[in-house]
Amino acid sequence: MRVTEKYLDTYAGSGLRTLLLAEKEITQSELDTFRQEYKQASQAMSKRDERVAEVADRLERDFVLIGTTAIEDKLQDDVDKAIFAMKKAGIKVWVLTGDKIETAINIGFSCQLLNDKMELYVIDGKTKNDCLNQISESRKNQINSEGLRSSGTVVSGESLFKIMSSERITKQFLKLACSSAVLIACRMSPKQKADIVRLIQKHNPTLITLAIGDGANDVNMITAAHIGVGISGVEGQQAVSASDYAIGQFKYLKNLLFVHGRESYRKNSYLVAYTFYKNVLFVMPQFWFGFFSAFSGQVFYEKWIFQIYNIVFTAFPIMMFALFD
Secondary structure (H helix, E strand, O other): OOOHHHHHHHHHHHEEEEEEEOOOOOOOHHHHHHHHHHHHHHOOOOHHHHHHHHHHHHHHHEEEEEEEEOOOOOOOOOOHHHHOOOOOOOOOOEEEEEOOHHHHHHHHHHHHOOOOOOOEEEOOOOOOOHHHHHHHHHHHHHHHHOOOOOEEEEEEHHHHHHHHHOOOHHHHHHHHHHOOOOOEEEEEOOOHHHHHHHHHHHHHHOOOOOOEOOHHHHHHHHOOEEEEEEOOEOOOOOHHHHEEEEOOOOOOOHHHHHHHHHHHHHHHHHHHHHHHHHHHHHHHHHHHHHHHHOOOOOOOOOHHHHHHHHHHHHHHEEEEEEEOO
């Protein structure tokens, strides 16, 4: 096991994605029992995820370790440029991944999320007290170095599970994470990815969350965010099917946000402002005419103006604007 751990650390330090291989022989009766319990758990009306995880946990024990593998998962073109543009625009970039801490940190440096000038805080405590002490110490150092160095926070999935089981520790963690330039969460399950998105929405209702992913393990996160973006690639179409927008590569997110997104926002703003302006022009003459007619209810406009005003001055101008702007 120590030899395998050594290989894992070496692979992860090189930025490779690692996978452990293990096996276990089970009898037919054990398989039948598991199937029955799993079916009951998956059909439960309450706490379904917890019951399914409990059934799986009882089976996934006493494995025999076979070995480990490592594969190179290259970044797509211009990922670093897209991330740099988002950070420059004031968008907080958080990375939620299932990789080991060492692999995630290495990828963070590769895509320029992290740099040598950053103060890096790693939260990997095994207990609640360990996590709280690491968070408190990191937060203290962060406050002392504020304005001098930017900071990044790295948290493991196991530690995050302990953190989110306590409201007090969760609030402290959020202060640390939100004050950091970047957060990298490692060894994350699909459910934990969605939990982090919901956590941000719960404690910061005014913020807009966008989740982007390319695999089936990102579906929960994509559906939990306000805006879901799926990348169509080699890992299947599950993320695309669950998303609001589908793109071919990560770098296209830059155009989606800063070109199409900005244009849509600008046009919608014009539409809202024009609608208010148009209705003010329409209503105010009638209102002021009331002072001269002793508020008798006498109509200021000819009846056909009432019928065609909104059509002529609402539909056609906006259609022409949208077509030729």
